[in-house]
Amino acid sequence: MFVVQEHHASHLHYDFRLEWQGVLKSWAVPKGPSLDPHLKRLAVQVEDHPLEYGTFEGVIPEKQYGAGPVYIWDTGTWIPKAPVAAGFKKGHLEFELKGKRLKGTWDLIRTRMQGRQVQWLLVKREDRFARAGYEAPLIGDKSTVRRRVHTRTSFSFVQPMLALLVAEPPRGPQWWHEVKWDGYRIQAHLQGAKVKLYTRAGHEWSGKMETVVQSLATLNVQSAVLDGEVVVLDRQGRSHFQKLQNYFDSDPDQELTYVAFDLLMLNGEDLRDQSLKERRRKLQGILKGKHKNLRLSQQLKLNAASWKKLRRQGLEGVISKKLDSTYISGRKGEWVKSKFLNRQEFVIGGYVPGRGSRSDFGALLLGVYEKGQFRFVGKVGTGFSQNSITSIKKQLDRIKVAKKPFSAGDPPKSGAVWVRPELLAEVSFASWTHGMHLRAPVFVQLRKDKPAPEVTSDALLLTNPDKVLFAAEGITKLEVAEYYIAMVERMRPYFENRLLALVRCPDGSAGKCFFQKHLNAKADTIAVFEKDDALYVKDARGLLELVQMGAYEIHSRNSRAEAPGKPDQFVLDLDPGPGVAWGEVVSAALLIKKDLELLGLRSFVKLSGGKGLHIHVPFRPGPSWEEVKRFTHSLALNWEHRFPDRFVSKMAKKIRVGRIFIDYLRNSKGSTSVLPYSLRARDRSSVALPVAWTQLKKYKSGDAVTLKRALQILKKGRDPWANYFARAPVLPVQKARSAS
Template structure:
């Protein structure tokens, strides 16, 4: 519980809060006494009540009383009277009570928007600011605020009128999962805005408990969830990201104070002595402390202005498999853990065999059985022993551990729970940085991608503007490809690739290259020259590093052919590019794609959908290799001719702007030998830098445009990743039966 009150004493003035934080082994319940941020608060560097007024208040008169005679009783030492956290929290002393006029002035300032605030529409999506893990507190802690690091899920709330939506840090909509919280926010009548915070469930001792949070979701009983809000990047019709942190928090505190909700709470500041605060947090079994620079703006990426000081080691791992249980244990023995390296390869990170109960073991076994596979997700010989059960690397475990071994494995690991708010592809080994280090090439634009780059990867002209409309720089572009590289490799692997270089950015001169000197492009490789003997060797992206090397070489677009190198003369897919002519409404594009899907289904051909990143859509048909290039192209042409002759008011058979005014051209020319199609997850050299994204067919109705996702909002799609194309390889069909249905004969 907590108790808020206002004091008008000799030493302490203004608003305070007592928070009960029960700790194991404590003789008495520990309480945190916190000075709330109000007009009476002062930093310890400005005035220390302990140093300036050490005498006991029992020797001083209360307001309206006479000072008692006799010697004052000596005050007890602070460290004997309170816990370190309480001592830290109470070092912020109070001024003399403000006059009524001063209080009105403060209230007026709080209600007015700061100069840095800009009138703006509420965006439909928002990436959160993320904290950097550091090895020690900052050298000037007075420049920072410190909050408790909550053991929960990051959550962003979007409030617009009567509509409330709740999103994970990766943009996944969890509104339907959090009915009680949705209702609480709705009833609180918060102003329009984006609210950033953490959801937790408290245990009987009043501490956030990640396991209880998981149980709340598993049992669909989320009524006990509390939402601690610590920032509001958009508020009351304003973009306040450029407003300094302290001022943003003052605005937020005013809003939440008016809301008066026990479910929605303001994340309080805990003094300016981070070392003592971390010690107190660890003693109480909390996860650690978050530090934030007081003058910092809100940026939608990982930032050195937000730091994490953890109690021990704790992070997320991908579950790659498990061992058999021993003795009386049921379900599983230990989980096999992994993290992705900088090239996107899953590397073994050790085992965790403690922290489970019977319920957890049974639940894990059920979930792991559904993901069973015969292939190890790790590189060959990465894990010693044979009695391992492998699973598809989809689940994420949060694990605490004592240390990393020299071989890159965790020691004395304890399972804390499963996480459902992050994509497995994004899990890597968390690196500790020095808090004072400043990354000179840190992007400054809101929404910049967060992809991690290899430590020794060099980017030339990092700040060069690529796209004026979005503000994306070359560094942002490279970081985007670091973010999606693993996803992209699933579509690039083994295929000839063509590169679109744009040294001058969007609007500048473009260079379409099928061949290049790979000496300048680590991770890129040349294919067998015999595949295309009359030309230089074609290119192939060998690893995610190759994508980054190409991006450093000013490549923005990646295009792939319809065959892999090992079977180049027999294509394994057929592509239809739906390209709208002038005056075609988006609803017509959606209908056209559905018609294409239905017709292919009638032919017995499964098809998969993706955005083009531009104005159109791509429909891709996986095919069992066997037909040559000419036959594939001719059959795709026959399909398009049939659709355009059946529905001539919708589809144009001939290309060219004049032939498709008000119509859609289904481009079958992508199926010729050497022809290419924009790869999934590639950016496009167009204003806004749209990207090509895999979709499920049931998502088509809600799609707003072919460039709905772009380099700056790609993070909102990472939780789906390539999942909409699950089963793509197994869906491949021979075209023989479809050709018979259309009475198509090769070479006719």
């Protein structure tokens, strides 16, 4: 077990305790555990406590050591990630916590600053449970403790949870639907009578919306953090962004409404690890009754008829959220948005001068930020009123520059007037072209609620999110997209700018599938590219576009897009023939690992998602494709010669009975192997899962891990292939070439 006790002694602190060898190893943590990996908490080691103390909650009487209230702040189980005895000796404990508040992987690190008591640092590792700015909330319930809660607890701005764009709302009882409000996303922080309002970018706007501040201050809470949207509503309850913009520009008599849709913190308790359903229940509780300028976003009952009705009402779209979703910053797929029109913000980088009666400007030149580059995406010349033209031109004149601000794309080569990329234009458009330009754009309005560098293309439209791709498990296209969003950081070293090939199954894994290396000229993609007779993607958006294409089994070559002729890894596929037990495949892989180590090569193993195992070996680029193929062929021949009853190096099926085929043929220029963490297009959603060599024996087959189990494994923290390409050795063929 582990337990954290909130201890109100002469000085408030948190007692962090781990059960080990019949006692509770204990540390006093003055500021409490933090889920922020950047906050290292001092943990002073104190005397061991008996196990019975792990359930104590009450008041230690005065004049006794540690006198004061004790509350169980969190408890659960801890799982060592490395030998504990050695960790105490070395001064570094690595473990996973499974509690209500504390989850994921942690480190306790002994410092060199030693006095009467040994000092350690308690540090959260980066994983899905990490929370930026997290401060341990107080839970004591005495009035004196309550006062201390609200003078001490500070809940900093939380990066908002965002929604993935889909073509239509997903169906099913697990989804909650609500209106997509057309206003400013605002995070409201309440602390006693004080209220602060933060924009999506974290800017403090309390002074700009005093009526909202006054209304929020009337809520019967001691502290809270709400997520919502500030809007201006018409008599039918529809939000109008232009009227909201008018409030800030010229018409302060417009009535603002804060539409709340989530609750992140209440009375010192962090609610982000609770389900949306539970957060909504508590939000509804604090918004009971009538509150001027405040409204609770209501649930929509969606079906085909109501979807059409909403479209006719002129709403922007619908937000759909999983009822069991926790609040996680960023775009993770557990919230999705479906719009009636494609509409988003773009940064103005210049304009084309007008002609004739429209002399101010003819069209605005628009861009978005992609990986630090300001990319031109098209121009918009319609949708302006004469008043908006005059107003925009005045603002453009103040920010003129001589140098073109665009660093990518294809802006006009002559006649353009450039401006600093500061102003944001909201534009509706039909779709994106393959070359990442806007089709049929129409200007809607200027916006001010986010900084220009945060404007990226909102281009991925996931169609048919409810389509079942793995019928045996009922796994949908949206769930596959969510899987790749969750896995993207683990996968990045193996897909980012690497040459790919795809297995596409437009009708699901049970339908017709085909292999594809080239980009279809009609494919409406933005972030999938082609080079050297292969595809590649640069980022998470590209990965999701593959899912949209029905290409959720992804293969890669052993070279990168910028250097297609320079392999930097080889792969050996251990493919068991008929009659070979799984244990024999594992033993063979371990034998190969030892032989590779004798050659100075580090190897990594993954379940293939099929029958066998794949062994990956990274190396320093240098050898040619032909040299790598000859080298891996010689390895296969060596094992076949030494162990003729176990291995075969030829593909012919008739000689593979009872033996393991060492497939080295994946190491020629045009060949590929399945990408680490890729799903396989099979009856079940098996995953090509990287595993630690020390954990290999616990798996029962090469397709033992499905999508859902892989997500559970991801939650446990440590990456078994961490630093895959770091310290890549020289391949022996390079050494031989240098010697000759």
